[in-house]
Amino acid sequence: MINITLPDKSIKAFESYPNGMDVALSISEGFAKNCVAMEINGKMVDLNREIKEDSSLRFITTKDKEALEILRHSAAHVMAEAVQNLYTDAALTIGPVVEDGFYYDIDMKPVSEEDFPAIEAEINNIIKAKKTFERKVVTSEQALEIFKNNPYKTELIQELAAQTAEQELSLYQQGGFTDLCRGPHIPHTGMIKGIKLMKTSGAYWRADQSKAQLQRLYGTAFFDKKDLNAYLHLIEEAKKRDHRKIGTKLDLYSFHQEAAGMPFFHAKGMAMWNVLLEYWREEHKRAGYVETKTPVMLSRHLWEQSGHWENYRENMYTSVVDEEEYAIKPMNCPGGMLLYKTGSYSYRDLPLRAGEIGLVHRHEKSGALSGLFRVRAFHQDDAHIFMTPEQIEGEILGVLQLVNRIYSRFGLGFHLELSTRPKKSIGSDEQWEEATNGLKNALNKYGKDYVINEGDGAFYGPKIDIHIKDALGRTWQCGTIQLDMALPERFDLSYKGADNEKHRPVMIHRVIYGSIERFFGILVEHFAGKFPLWLAPVQAVILPINDDLAPYAHGVSSQLSEYGIRCDVDTRTESLKKKIRDAQVNYTPLIITIGDKERESLTLSVRTLDGNVKMGMTMDGFVKSVVKHIKNRVFEDIVL
């Protein structure tokens, strides 16, 4: 007699050893159909596993989060079989589940998207055949024999054998196809209802450039075709928001092959840029920061002292000036160190919060460049905070609060990640402990959940990374708060304590926008080009309904400009309808039509992007409410 305890504490009894499917069927046939795998005493296994002792059991159904991973893992096997069937000399390596699907790295001739239809057709044959996944346990010797023609699997088996004491490995077989795998898998291939190959790329075996280049095939899979379609739709949406496209359309910035990876900002882009910085300066002033500026190019000696020459040399642009070697700064901190050293500080001067909008250059690999998201020249909204060790917690908390203020203004949510001491690091255990605890205490006090990335910190100190979430739910790392225990040492920074002794200040290095270029790009995609009024490159466009009204329209424009409203006048000899349409597709928040009526009554007729038109607004009334809306940087659309 076997007793199975279900999560609701009910107990099912079986005469002989049941497998998961038997238990599921004992609940109901419909339920069993949606079961994907099960967890027995906390261990995830296949549904067809026989249960030989009293156990607690939890079914994983298609609704559970884990189910999708299991499905995709199985889908990876199906794709691997399809590829193997079509390309008989292909050697499989590894095929894990990733965030939006799965991939399989395969040693084979390069494939492109043109090959997808054939592979997908084969995949669908396998799915239609409803092949079951059979688990087999073998010894590592047997496994080595089975995969003797595949050097990658051989390497994996040898590694696994060295790790596992029992020397037992599991294989999964679907029809005639066998793969090394921990499992579990879905009961049969027919459960995959929506599957699609997404892209290909090269990838190195074990992510090592010196090793074989493999073909990575990306795919995704769902239990329901509808989910697949929704996912594909999301990708389409993201494509429409591509900041490279919108930036061109709205005339914000451009890229040129004469300066790869170095964006050009146009007048309208700069208008937004300046708004972003104006806001930044306002918030930072309020938070007790001063603003500084350090040179773009500094002598090699400085970089040797900071350690960049040794650790970051390959990303730095250099030049020789009067026979002395210079480097264009990839980071602002060494310059910031020199600034600190020009003064002498008492503990009463700390914390010292010195911000800098610093233009940095980094020679990124050509293949890494991508619009505004990954560039070679960018501005960091940097700041260095010098403080006493006791101030760490309070200062970090202050930065977190500032981060929250600033991101909220754009309607961006965020989450926090704490990265701790990596294997390769400098500094003593005590220093690390004190620093890491400082960060943790601040995080706890801040009260928002955070993820810990063990060993992911910088070699010179632990850090908090801030990941924002945009309107499509995509996350981006922007802000970072890094505790630096190296530079104050290397530059011999000090302050006078209350004890009249010299002490070493602690330094943090933090950004909020991160790269202003990148943050800009994120905002473009986040808003899909439809910016809040305060941020819009052109806030109002004035449309005279005939040519005679053009001079008056220009007059209105200069009046509005006096109040800091960014406006354009559309004097093209086009129909009003046409001008309105153009203003709408460019997401100009305020569309002002000027006709004889308006001129005579000195009023404005204002159309907002929602299509509402407010006629007969007085200039005063309009300016008052618009200026207030802009000044308060209201996120929501203006209602007149």
Add this chain to the structure above:
RNA sequence: GCCGGCGUAACUCAGUUGGUAGAGUAGCUGAUUCGUAAUCAGCAAGCCACCAGUUCGACUCUGGUCGUCGGCUCCA
């Protein structure tokens, strides 16, 4: 940097058995002077990314360079 795709007018894109190129939008000119999401007509615009090669002849085929896109790697 590596793998694969792509590079045609300012923008978005057509253009296959190799015979020096089109469309829409934007621009310009003219007509229309218009009341809330596209008025009409005409014109101009391209060394088909660049450099070699194959060929009588290359946008088209081959090689290389640059840029770009998706990944790998890296990261703000």
